[in-house]
Amino acid sequence: MARKPGQTPQAMRNRAAKTATAMSSPSAVAQAAPKKRTSISQFAKEVRVEARRITWTSRRETWITSVMVAIMVVLASLFFFLTDASISWAITQVLKLASGG
Structure with a gap:
């Protein structure tokens, strides 16, 4: 029986x-790979890319x-009103x- 790729002991x-x-x-991982500083323009590009991935609900779903x-x-307000009154x-x-009355 042949082994699948990636099934070897190594x-x-x-x-x-x-x-x-x-x-x-x-902390060990953070020290091993220091974060790169990005420019404001690079940040804006990444924000635009992420904003395009947003799936907005339709007007009907929102309504x-x-x-x-x-x-x-x-x-809920009716329930709490009735509970409070009772x-x-x-x-x-x-x-x-x-009080005897």
Whole structure:
């Protein structure tokens, strides 16, 4: 049975060594490879490239999401209002009972 490429013991040892190096402390890696300073123009180019990769939601998706958020806000406010009112009523009844009235 033939071995697949990269399945030799030497290849496995090389991968293990690379993994061990990558998993070593970040400070050791940072000291080994100093960061290059980039110019402002290079930074702007990289920002443009990254901005092109952004996938924006459509108007319809934004509208649906906004409506769902509004519905959830209304439901949550109703829940908390009813919970607050019922706890307030219960405490009032306990205090009336305690005061004898």
